[in-house]
Amino acid sequence: MYDQINEPIEVLVSFKTNEIVPQLFSWRRKIYKISQVHLVHTSTLGRQTLYHFSVTDEVNYFQLVFNPFNLSWVLEKLYSSG
Amino acid sequence: MQRIILHLDMNSYFASVEQQANPFFRNKPLGVCAYLSPNGCIIASSVEAKKVGVKTGCRVYQAVKLCPQVILVENDPNKYRSVTQKLFGIMKSYSDSFEPYSIDEAFLDLTGWCRDFKQAEYLAEKIRGRVKAEIGSWLRCSIGLSFTKFLAKFASDTAGVDSTLMLPDQASLEPVFRGRQLTDLWGVNRRFKKHLNALGIRTIADLRVFPVQNLFSALGKPGYWLYCHVNGLEIDHLRSLEELKSKSIGHSYCLPRWTVDKKYLSAVLFKLASKVGVRLRERKQLAYGVYVHWSYIGQGGLSKSFKLKKPVYTTDDIFRPAQQVLSRAELSHKVTMLAIGVFNLCPMFKQPELFFRPDLNLSEAMDQINGRYGSQMIYRGLLWKTENLAKDRIGFRKIDF
Numbered sequence: 108m109y110d111q112i113n114e115p116i117e118v119l120v121s122f123k124t125n126e127i128v129p130q131l132f133s134w135r136r137k138i139y140k141i142s143q144v145h146l147v148h149t150s151t152l153g154r155q156t157l158y159h160f161s162v163t164d165e166v167n168y169f170q171l172v173f174n175p176f177n178l179s180w181v182l183e184k185l186y187s188s189g
Numbered sequence: 190m191q192r193i194i195l196h197l198d199m200n201s202y203f204a205s206v207e208q209q210a211n212p213f214f215r216n217k218p219l220g221v222c223a224y225l226s227p228n229g230c231i232i233a234s235s236v237e238a239k240k241v242g243v244k245t246g247c248r249v250y251q252a253v254k255l256c257p258q259v260i261l262v263e264n265d266p267n268k269y270r271s272v273t274q275k276l277f278g279i280m281k282s283y284s285d286s287f288e289p290y291s292i293d294e295a296f297l298d299l300t301g302w303c304r305d306f307k308q309a310e311y312l313a314e315k316i317r318g319r320v321k322a323e324i325g326s327w328l329r330c331s332i333g334l335s336f337t338k339f340l341a342k343f344a345s346d347t348a349g350v351d352s353t354l355m356l357p358d359q360a361s362l363e364p365v366f367r368g369r370q371l372t373d374l375w376g377v378n379r380r381f382k383k384h385l386n387a388l389g390i391r392t393i394a395d396l397r398v399f400p401v402q403n404l405f406s407a408l409g410k411p412g413y414w415l416y417c418h419v420n421g422l423e424i425d426h427l428r429s430l431e432e433l434k435s436k437s438i439g440h441s442y443c444l445p446r447w448t449v450d451k452k453y454l455s456a457v458l459f460k461l462a463s464k465v466g467v468r469l470r471e472r473k474q475l476a477y478g479v480y481v482h483w484s485y486i487g488q489g490g491l492s493k494s495f496k497l498k499k500p501v502y503t504t505d506d507i508f509r510p511a512q513q514v515l516s517r518a519e520l521s522h523k524v525t526m527l528a529i530g531v532f533n534l535c536p537m538f539k540q541p542e543l544f545f546r547p548d549l550n551l552s553e554a555m556d557q558i559n560g561r562y563g564s565q566m567i568y569r570g571l572l573w574k575t576e577n578l579a580k581d582r583i584g585f586r587k588i589d590f
């Protein structure tokens with residue numbers, strides 16, 4: 108089951124053609140290296156579109172959300188496989 | 190010109206999207222729930238969950254009993270809508286005639302876009318490959334190809350997971366119909382099957398050779414349509430968006446708390462009415478009918494619909510007649526589900542009587558504010574503290590255009 112986190116994070120991102128790929132992020136003073144992006148989906152908050160990234164490292168699943176309006180990143184959900 | 194229709198149906202859709210998003214869920218029994226409380230309904234299950242009997246409609250507590258290690262997640266409509274949007278985008282790039290049929294099914298008319306079925310089959314593989322490459326490698330679909338809509342859908346229903354089935358000509362029909370039930374046909378439910386049985390029709394083969402005039406006089410147009418469908422006679426076409434705009438707008442909610450508390454029920458009803466109102470106004474339509482329905486625990490319930498002389502447009506207009514029914518009703522059991530909606534829709538016109546009602550402009554202003562800043566920024570006092578009631582949900586056949 109998912110843990111709802113909803114805490115701001117800092118993210119290192121690469122911009123590819125028509126694509127944003129988060130590479131690593133820091134949360135609670137720890138660095139997590141993203142090994143794969145599995146799904147990108149959107150949602151709307153009023154007029155703003157938010158981009159949700161479903162990503163994993165070796166043992167965890169994270170859902171990150173990017174708000175292009177205020178350029179913020181938030182860790183929304185966490186799932187640990189261990 | 191050779192008519193070529195493609196029907197695509199995603200396999201175990203919501204569950205597969207969740208498995209796509211989170212690879213730790215793959216190859217495991219997974220249920221997508223309306224909500225996670227013990228009474229929550231499973232609305233979709235993964236291939237692995239289906240194998241152990243966890244099926245759509247199963248309750249959360251039942252699923253856990255059947256399979257203690259089942260993974261359960263709450264449904265995430267935004268995820269599925271996003272994937273559908275990308276999927277339909279891919280499909281639309283191959284023909285200008287496209288009909289979305291549900292959140293995970295659509296038709297594509299390839300007539301004139303493909304030379305023959307061989308080319309169409311190649312294109313089907315291309316679509317399947319693009320879905321995997323551009324959306325997610327875990328996503329699988331069944332594709333049917335044939336010369337009518339009905340047969341294309343039958344073909345994809347028959348094809349199986351991640352496969353394509355082609356029914357290119359009359360000769361290909363007899364073998365696929367053999368051994369299949371009448372209820373496997375699109376549009377034939379158990380009641381319709383009983384009518385067919387009463388005429389001595391037991392199999393699809395019987396149906397195909399039954400005298401069509403007798404079928405028509407016994408069952409009317411539906412009998413005639415079905416005869417055409419199974420004989421590969423096209424009487425249908427892909428529907429345009431204008432044709433698809435539904436003839437009614439409704440919202441329903443399975444209550445997490447089963448109750449006879451009219452205050453609570455009334456608050457939920459108002460919230461549902463406000464969602465109906467927003468969609469009605471978005472579509473710039475008026476409604477000449479309102480319906481309300483609720484279900485009791487166990488079975489039974491109450492349904493009432495009103496045809497109205499004056500059209501409704503605001504949330505209050507929609508809510509009022511429904512609320513009257515609720516306040517006057519004697520609730521015999523706890524209520525488990527509430528629904529409200531409007532029908533007899535017509536385009537918005539501002540007749541003088543409507544024009545001078547200040548609450549009309551108020552409704553539109555509130556919609557604008559909520560459209561700009563989020564759907565619950567401004568709302569009626571009655572909705573205070575009901576934020577978590579009737580959250581966004583998703584249905585298979587309910588799609589907005």
Ligand SMILES: [Mg+2]
Pocket residue numbers: 198199200201202293
């Ligand atoms: Mg499906």
